[in-house]
Amino acid sequence: MTSKGTKKKPLQNQPKSVFFRAMPExxxxxxxxxxxxxxxxxxxxxxxxxxxxxxxxxxxxxxxxxxxxxxxxxxxxxxxxxxxxxxxxxxxxxxxxxxxxxxxxxxxxxxxxxxxxxxxxxxxxxxxxxxxxxxxxxxxxxxxxxxxxxxxxNLGPEPLSPEFTPEYFREGLRKLRGTLKMALMEQEFISGIGNAYSDEILFKAKISPLKPAKDLTEREKDLLFKCIKETLLWGIEETKTRMGEEVRGEIREFLQVHRKEGQACPRCGTKIQRIEVEGRGTYFCPRCQR
Ligand SMILES: [Zn+2]
Known part of the structure; x- marks a missing residue:
């Protein structure tokens, strides 16, 4: 997310469970x-x-x-x-x-x-x-x-539904231009993934966000497919635990790399980097995700 000079004002009545505001995914x-x-x-x-x-x-x-x-x-x-x-x-x-x-x-x-x-x-x-x-x-x-x-x-399939199959995913990636980071966030391709979870999925798969979508090997495509489902299910469970009965706010503090610039990679200890991919703040481990 790029904050172009927009100052964030403190919010009233902010419940403790809210760590920061971001687009819900x-x-x-x-x-x-x-x-x-x-x-x-x-x-x-x-x-x-x-x-x-x-x-x-x-x-x-x-x-x-x-x-x-x-x-x-x-x-x-x-x-x-x-x-x-x-x-x-x-x-x-x-x-x-x-x-x-x-x-x-x-x-x-x-x-x-x-x-x-x-x-x-x-x-x-x-x-x-x-x-x-x-x-x-x-x-x-x-x-x-x-x-x-x-x-x-025009929304693409739900990534946790039976309509989202490995065949659909492989074929879609083959046709997409641009980086993997953008491919995962393309709502007409897969719906519901945004800036935060695309970072987490690519971290789990150990694939660079800058890799062109069409260049993935078949093995990488299958791995990424599996990581999409696992990361989203993990995100739901972690969020549920922290959010309780609330309906407000995105809880992101448990994420591994997203908005963790300068912190140690939980896998290898290398500092997490932030780069911009088509204007989107993107976080990754430069060592794990080559
Ligand atoms: Zn790492």
């Missing part, structure tokens, strides 16, 4: 999804408030009209989107972008600084979308609209 969103299910599934929408008008697509008014009185019957994830499905068939997609976070607060509790939108439930609490950058987006699809939402239509 598959493991974070999997845990958030499970926790949201426990907290708000089955609840009825009482009110929808947009503190940042541009967060609601097609418009805050359409979303308010479509959701009030509706019952939340599905909380799911696809790629880096959270999906909220309602009883009469409407759908709300949320993309938290670079720094968005969720929080469940009691009804009547004032939204904190940086809140974009709040969905209040009849049962006495509300789902808050908080994003100091204001980039979080909520896309609403009314009941009866056929076909897959356009935001999801």
């Amino acid at each position: 598959l493991p974070d969103l999997e845990v958030i999804k499970e926790n949201l299910r426990k907290k708000i599934l089955g609840f009825e929408v009482k009110g929808v408030h947009f503190l940042k008008k541009s967060s609601g697509k097609p418009s805050p008014e359409v979303i308010q009209e479509g959701l009030i009185g509706e019952k939340l019957v599905l909380v799911d994830r696809r790629g880096k989107f959270l999906k909220f499905g309602f009883k009469k068939g409407s759908l709300l997609l949320a993309h938290l972008m670079l720094e968005g976070q969720l929080e469940i607060k009691s009804s009547g509790e004032a939204p904190e600084k940086g809140t974009c939108a709040v969905i209040d439930f009849k049962e006495g609490n509300g789902l808050h979308f908080i994003d100091p950058r204001g980039w979080t987006k909520l896309f609403f699809y009314p009941a009866g609209k056929s076909g897959e939402p356009e935001e999801l239509a």
Whole structure:
């Protein structure tokens, strides 16, 4: 992540479990999804408030009209989107972008600084979308609209699903131009992996992030395929342990190389390096990942 002169202000009410703000990826969103299910599934929408008008697509008014009185019957994830499905068939997609976070607060509790939108439930609490950058987006699809939402239509397979096969992966890499770092983050190729977990996957596989995707040997492709699944499953478990019942924040302190510049590689002790790959801060061990 490049921070081009944007100063980060300290946030109010920041729970202790949050170590820093980053784009949530598959493991974070999997845990958030499970926790949201426990907290708000089955609840009825009482009110929808947009503190940042541009967060609601097609418009805050359409979303308010479509959701009030509706019952939340599905909380799911696809790629880096959270999906909220309602009883009469409407759908709300949320993309938290670079720094968005969720929080469940009691009804009547004032939204904190940086809140974009709040969905209040009849049962006495509300789902808050908080994003100091204001980039979080909520896309609403009314009941009866056929076909897959356009935001999801071009996403590649879920890396932990049966659709993501070694054959698909090998073939895809062969066609991709550019570095492996970028290939792993290409949402149309594989969905849900971002800057943090691409670093971790390549570290586990002991492959350089700068290696061209198409140059991988068959053995390396199979190893990388295995490392994708293992790293994401590990990320989910570690996140779950640390996050508990919370729905807020990305927990990354357990990662091995991502944002660990200058620290010792857990495998060989060499200092972890940070480089930029197409503008993305990339962390790796120069000795293990040649
Ligand atoms: Zn190393």
